[in-house]
Amino acid sequence: MNTTTSVPAKRPQATALGYPRIGPNRELKRALEAHWSGRLDAAGLEDAAAAVRSGMLDDLSMLDTVPTGIFSLYDHVLDTICAVDALAPRHRRDSELASYFAAARGDEAAVPLEMTKWFDTNYHYLVPEIGPETAFAAKPAKAVAEFLEAKERGLDARPVLLGPVSFLLLAKASEEAPAGFAPLDRLDDLVVVYTELLAALRDAGAGLVQLDEPALCADRTEAELEAVAAVYRRLAADTQILIAGGYGPFGEALPVLLEAGVEGVALDLVRGRSDLEALEALNVSRETIFLAGVVDGRNIWRADLAKGAADLERLQRISDRVGVSSSSSLLHVPVDLAPEQDLPEALFERLSFARQKLQEINQIADPEGSREARPATPEAWRDASVRERLAALGADADRRVPYANRQAAQAERVPLPPLPTTTIGSFPQTAELRNARAAHRRGLMIDTDYKARMKAEVAAVIAEQEKLGLDVLVHGEPERNDMVQYFAEQLTGFATTAAGWVQSYGSRCVRPPILFADVARQAPMTVEWTSYAQSLTEKPVKGMLTGPVTILAWSFVRDDQPLADTADQVALALRDEVGDLEAAGTAIIQVDEPALRELLPVRAASRAAYRDWATRSFRIATAGVRPETAIHTHLCYSEFGEVIDAIAALDADVTSIEASRSKMEVLADLDRANYRSAVGPGVWDIHSPRVPAAEDMAEALRLAVAALGPERVWANPDCGLKTRRYEEVRPSLEGLVAAARTVREQLA
Numbered sequence: 001m002n003t004t005t006s007v008p009a010k011r012p013q014a015t016a017l018g019y020p021r022i023g024p025n026r027e028l029k030r031a032l033e034a035h036w037s038g039r040l041d042a043a044g045l046e047d048a049a050a051a052v053r054s055g056m057l058d059d060l061s062m063l064d065t066v067p068t069g070i071f072s073l074y075d076h077v078l079d080t081i082c083a084v085d086a087l088a089p090r091h092r093r094d095s096e097l098a099s100y101f102a103a104a105r106g107d108e109a110a111v112p113l114e115m116t117k118w119f120d121t122n123y124h125y126l127v128p129e130i131g132p133e134t135a136f137a138a139k140p141a142k143a144v145a146e147f148l149e150a151k152e153r154g155l156d157a158r159p160v161l162l163g164p165v166s167f168l169l170l171a172k173a174s175e176e177a178p179a180g181f182a183p184l185d186r187l188d189d190l191v192v193v194y195t196e197l198l199a200a201l202r203d204a205g206a207g208l209v210q211l212d213e214p215a216l217c218a219d220r221t222e223a224e225l226e227a228v229a230a231v232y233r234r235l236a237a238d239t240q241i242l243i244a245g246g247y248g249p250f251g252e253a254l255p256v257l258l259e260a261g262v263e264g265v266a267l268d269l270v271r272g273r274s275d276l277e278a279l280e281a282l283n284v285s286r287e288t289i290f291l292a293g294v295v296d297g298r299n300i301w302r303a304d305l306a307k308g309a310a311d312l313e314r315l316q317r318i319s320d321r322v323g324v325s326s327s328s329s330l331l332h333v334p335v336d337l338a339p340e341q342d343l344p345e346a347l348f349e350r351l352s353f354a355r356q357k358l359q360e361i362n363q364i365a366d367p368e369g370s371r372e373a374r375p376a377t378p379e380a381w382r383d384a385s386v387r388e389r390l391a392a393l394g395a396d397a398d399r400r401v402p403y404a405n406r407q408a409a410q411a412e413r414v415p416l417p418p419l420p421t422t423t424i425g426s427f428p429q430t431a432e433l434r435n436a437r438a439a440h441r442r443g444l445m446i447d448t449d450y451k452a453r454m455k456a457e458v459a460a461v462i463a464e465q466e467k468l469g470l471d472v473l474v475h476g477e478p479e480r481n482d483m484v485q486y487f488a489e490q491l492t493g494f495a496t497t498a499a500g501w502v503q504s505y506g507s508r509c510v511r512p513p514i515l516f517a518d519v520a521r522q523a524p525m526t527v528e529w530t531s532y533a534q535s536l537t538e539k540p541v542k543g544m545l546t547g548p549v550t551i552l553a554w555s556f557v558r559d560d561q562p563l564a565d566t567a568d569q570v571a572l573a574l575r576d577e578v579g580d581l582e583a584a585g586t587a588i589i590q591v592d593e594p595a596l597r598e599l600l601p602v603r604a605a606s607r608a609a610y611r612d613w614a615t616r617s618f619r620i621a622t623a624g625v626r627p628e629t630a631i632h633t634h635l636c637y638s639e640f641g642e643v644i645d646a647i648a649a650l651d652a653d654v655t656s657i658e659a660s661r662s663k664m665e666v667l668a669d670l671d672r673a674n675y676r677s678a679v680g681p682g683v684w685d686i687h688s689p690r691v692p693a694a695e696d697m698a699e700a701l702r703l704a705v706a707a708l709g710p711e712r713v714w715a716n717p718d719c720g721l722k723t724r725r726y727e728e729v730r731p732s733l734e735g736l737v738a739a740a741r742t743v744r745e746q747l748a
């Protein structure tokens with residue numbers, strides 16, 4: 001290599017891998033919902049979409065190069081399905097727009113595409129259905145139009161597409177596909193279509209094109225890596241390709257991509273720092289483009305500019321063509337910090353949302369710019385007593401007596417019939433309840449009135465359950481806006497934002513709380529509600545809490561200490577709550593962990609450590625109770641495979657788990673994982689408005705009894721009922737109670 005250090009490196013280019021596309025005030029959400037309800041026609045929707053895209057470009061234009069094609073009406077995987085013309089026949093309608101929304105949301109004629117979580121995030125994508133019959137064709141119009149929109153503004157534009165390998169790895173086999181078929185079998189055909197998409201972009205004037213291959217941040221087989229090599233040798237032959245991942249290190253895929261001759265690679269230097277070390281050991285052409293993804297696209301903390309600049313320099317020692325970018329698309333953070341003036345000042349000045357992150361990228365790219373290190377965590381954010389109490393927890397603070405002993409004690413304390421019936425916690429959140437909450441929040445309803453309104457609801461929910469004949473009751477969670485935010489608002493160490501919305505799927509956005517400091521409980525958070533509900537009935541009422549992993553997963557979490565340490569603090573606060581519930585006489589306490597799967601690391605090598613801290617934090621929260629107090633947990637969102645061992649390690653007495661869609665398969669898996677306590681396999685898919693037939697639920701219960709034995713089975717829905725209406729809930733629960741009775745009689 002023949003480079004002299006006296007030649008100054010070119011100013012690194014500033015760019016980002018992607019940007020929020022819902023609009024700073026969720027303009028796209030409003031337009032979509034107006035369109036779906038018939039209040040806004042297709043042209044009106046397109047106007048709103050164009051305005052959102054224009055706003056995105058306004059923001060992005062401060063960068064040297066801007067990503068394009070990153071707008072989406074619903075989901076970028078669905079956009080890719082359309083770009084390769086892989087819509088299933090059942091979703092094809094008169095217009096492209098109608099087909100698009102048929103695939104996204106379903107209609108009278110067809111069920112929508114399945115939706116699932118995007119890597120280890122809370123974003124959901126639509127799962128392509130690919131089979132031997134899928135007839136791919138290039139539909140470059142969207143990608144080209146959005147590229148030209150940016151170019152016409154005089155911007156240096158870089159089109160972005162989801163790469164073909166990830167597209168197929170994220171897909172599932174279509175109904176028509178024969179056994180053994182894998183979507184990746186269609187890679188060669190798809191690549192032909194990608195060459196056409198890329199040609200259309202080149203014809204429009206594109207230079208570098210970004211292909212997102214996030215699936216390469218996960219473990220890949222030799223065969224898959226060979227396919228990657230072949231694909232990119234082919235695509236890189238005519239197009240300058242920048243590969244982006246965004247969800248951790250590329251690992252063994254990195255040399256494969258470089259050898260295939262891609263023009264550049266965007267590195268995730270927040271979660272994938274090992275790639276930087278790997279690169280330093282490789283013999284890399286100084287002509288290769290590297291983007292230093294040093295600004296966290298997944299979290300909302302200000303970047304350490306000094307550290308970013310240091311990483312940049314390391315890359316500059318490897319290549320002459322280095323840029324600065326976000327670690328992933330900025331899709332996962334809210335648009336703008338400016339509206340958050342109510343946040344404490346010390347917190348506000350440490351935060352950075354998408355717009356602020358673009359500034360940071362510019363600052364790091366600017367050799368003359370000031371690149372200050374990140375300020376230390378304020379001393380005031382430390383709570384010495386929490387840390388001391390955690391340190392003082394004995395080694396067995398997360399252990400209970402063996403399940404067999406607990407089971408006997410619990411059965412004596414709360415005698416229950418076989419197949420006890422219960423629900424997961426929430427009852428329908430009616431418009432009236434939501435209005436009361438909004439009025440209370442805006443100061444239009446005083447505390448006492450609000451509380452009285454909520455208590456009336458609890459009483460109604462208890463009466464409803466008594467009438468239905470359920471065995472273990474719940475208070476219905478009317479007082480909870482959200483199962484995480486409710487706790488975040490009461491714990492110290494959390495802040496909530498005014499407008500920090502992040503797209504979860506389609507038009508749906510969430511506003512995650514910010515966990516910024518040491519966490520402590522100030523006062524009991526749920527005891528009053530549970531005790532009130534219990535005072536109204538002879539039946540046992542479950543206490544209802546959200547577990548530490550889920551609280552972390554659905555918040556933006558401090559990144560100045562390991563997640564495990566933060567989880568333990570949350571766990572300690574919950575442990576106090578569990579203790580107070582028990583002291584108040586609650587015999588059954590459910591601690592929900594629906595997000596246990598979500599935080600599972602993408603790479604297998606990191607999973608054992610995750611399972612350890614995640615399950616330990618749950619046990620810290622729950623193991624303080626006496627043997628006769630039952631701990632329940634709840635998980636939903638299927639795909640339990642990789643966390644089955646962790647579910648067993650939670651050591652709950654009863655686990656309610658989504659099972660209705662997977663036809664109870666999860667039960668055999670639990671058995672293999674040596675899970676020995678009781679299970680409430682969901683027998684009613686509450687994500688569907690359909691009222692399930694009692695006989696189907698009975699059949700599901702029979703399957704469960706066959707797999708686990710009658711003593712270990714509970715009867716319950718898949719998840720909480722807050723999104724359902726009473727018109728569906730009543731007949732469904734009647735059916736559930738009847739199904740349990742039928743199966744009990746057959747057992748007797």
Ligand SMILES: [Zn+2]
Pocket residue numbers: 424594634635636637718719720
């Ligand atoms: Zn659930």
